[in-house]
Amino acid sequence: MVNVGLIGCGYWGPNLLRNFLELSNCQIKAIAELDDSRIDYLNQKFPSLPTTKDYRDLMNGSIDAVVIATQPRTHYSLAKEALQNKKHVLVEKPLAMSVAQARELIELANKHQRKLMVGHTFEYSEPVRLLKKYMHSEEIGRLYYLYSQRVNFGIVRQDVNALWNLAPHDISIILYLLEKMPVMVSAKGVDFLQKGIEDIVFMVLHFPDDVIAHVHVSWLDPNKVRRMTLVGSEKMIVYDDVSDAKIKIYDKGIKKQNITESLGRYDDFGQYQSIKFAGDVILPKIDLVEPLKNECAHFIECIQQDKDLLTGGDNGLRVVHVLEAASRSMRQDGKNVAIEPLETFVTAE
Ligand SMILES: NC(=O)c1ccc[n+]([C@@H]2O[C@H](COP(=O)([O-])OP(=O)(O)OC[C@H]3O[C@@H](n4cnc5c(N)ncnc54)[C@H](O)[C@@H]3O)[C@@H](O)[C@H]2O)c1
Incomplete structure (x- = not known):
C-alpha cells in the first residue's frame, strides 16, 4: 500500500483525488490546500480525509508519495521539498518553469532514488x-x-x-x-x-x-x-x-x-x-479508459515495482526545454530560436 498526500485541490486536484481513491494499492493519507472554500468542499465531500493548510504536514514519515496539483510556479519548490524529504513525486504539468529547475529536480530524484513523474496525461x-x-x-x-x-x-x-x-x-x-x-x-x-x-x-x-x-x-x-x-x-x-x-x-x-x-x-x-x-x-474502435486513471495507476505501479516511468523527469525536462525556447522566441517577436540538443540524463527511474 502506497501512502499518498495531495497538495492542491482546486480545479484539477479533485480528478487526481478521485482516481487515487479508486485504486486499491494506495491510500490518500492527507490533502493540503490553502483555500478555505476548497477545504470546506473537501471536508463535506470526504469527511474521513484529513485536510491541512500546511503542505509541510505531508512531508512526514507516514507519506510515501506526494501528488502536486498547484499552480505551475509552485511546482519546483514543492517538488524539491518533497524529494528532499524522500517522497516519490507526481507533479502536474509543466514539471517546472525552467530547464535549470527541471534538471535540479531530476538530480534530486536520482540522489534520493525516488520516482519523479510529470502529469503529461495525454x-x-x-x-x-x-x-x-x-x-x-x-x-x-x-x-x-x-x-x-x-x-x-x-x-x-x-x-x-x-x-x-x-x-x-x-x-x-x-x-x-x-x-x-x-x-x-x-x-x-x-x-x-x-x-x-x-x-x-x-x-x-x-x-x-x-x-x-x-x-x-x-x-x-x-x-x-x-x-x-x-x-x-x-x-x-x-x-x-x-x-x-x-x-x-x-x-x-x-x-x-x-x-x-x-x-x-x-x-x-x-x-x-x-x-x-x-x-x-x-473510424477505428477504441476502448476508452480515462487517461488520468491510467496515469495514476502507472505512478503507483512504478513505485511498487520499481519500474521506469513513461513520463518521468526526462520527459518533463524535454517539454520544459521546448517551452523555454518558445518563450525566448515570443520575447523576440517570433524570431526562430534554436533548440539545443539535451544531453542524456540518467534519471532515478
Ligand atoms: N493534466 C491535465 O489535463 C490538467 C488539467 C488542468 C490543470 N492541470 C494542472 O494542474 C495544476 C493545478 O491546476 P488547477 O486548474 O487545479 O489550478 P487551481 O488554481 O484551480 O488549483 C490550484 C490549487 O492549489 C492550491 N495551492 C496552491 N499552493 C498551495 C500550497 N502551497 N499548499 C496547498 N495548496 C496550494 C490553491 O489554493 C488552489 O486551490 C496546474 O499545474 C495545471 O497545469 C492539469
Whole structure:
C-alpha cells in the first residue's frame, strides 16, 4: 500500500483525488490546500480525509508519495521539498518553469532514488497511443506536417500564459508521437486581457527531416477545440479529443504521376501531373479508459515495482526545454530560436 498526500485541490486536484481513491494499492493519507472554500468542499465531500493548510504536514514519515496539483510556479519548490524529504513525486504539468529547475529536480530524484513523474496525461490516452501505432506502422507514409489546436473559452490563468498552461500537452503528445526533439521553434503570442500574460499563442516547431508542427493554444476562443491533424504522404489522420469519433483516418493524398510517356516526348506542358486520391474514412474502435486513471495507476505501479516511468523527469525536462525556447522566441517577436540538443540524463527511474 502506497501512502499518498495531495497538495492542491482546486480545479484539477479533485480528478487526481478521485482516481487515487479508486485504486486499491494506495491510500490518500492527507490533502493540503490553502483555500478555505476548497477545504470546506473537501471536508463535506470526504469527511474521513484529513485536510491541512500546511503542505509541510505531508512531508512526514507516514507519506510515501506526494501528488502536486498547484499552480505551475509552485511546482519546483514543492517538488524539491518533497524529494528532499524522500517522497516519490507526481507533479502536474509543466514539471517546472525552467530547464535549470527541471534538471535540479531530476538530480534530486536520482540522489534520493525516488520516482519523479510529470502529469503529461495525454501520453496515457488510448487515442493518442493508437495514433502513435498508426504513425509507426507506416500507415500514413512519410509524415509531412501536423498541427494542433487546444483552445477554449477560459479558464483564464493569472500565474502563467497560455503557452505554459496549455501547450505542455501538445508538446508532450508531439514528442511522444515523433520520438524526436525539434531543432528550432518560433512563437508569437498576444496579451489581450492581462499585461504580460499571453492569452493566445501560435507556435511552429521545426523537426529534422523537414517535418513541421504548428500549435495554437488559447483561452480566449468561443469554442472548446482539442484537435490534432497529421498529414502524411499516404493517409491523413484527425484526432479530435472532444468528439465521439476520436480518430478518423482519411485515405487521402496527392500523388505525382509521370505523364511524359502518355503525352509524347515533344510535349512541353509539364512532366508531372498531380493526381488526387480520396478513398474511405476509417473510424477505428477504441476502448476508452480515462487517461488520468491510467496515469495514476502507472505512478503507483512504478513505485511498487520499481519500474521506469513513461513520463518521468526526462520527459518533463524535454517539454520544459521546448517551452523555454518558445518563450525566448515570443520575447523576440517570433524570431526562430534554436533548440539545443539535451544531453542524456540518467534519471532515478
Ligand atoms: N493534466 C491535465 O489535463 C490538467 C488539467 C488542468 C490543470 N492541470 C494542472 O494542474 C495544476 C493545478 O491546476 P488547477 O486548474 O487545479 O489550478 P487551481 O488554481 O484551480 O488549483 C490550484 C490549487 O492549489 C492550491 N495551492 C496552491 N499552493 C498551495 C500550497 N502551497 N499548499 C496547498 N495548496 C496550494 C490553491 O489554493 C488552489 O486551490 C496546474 O499545474 C495545471 O497545469 C492539469
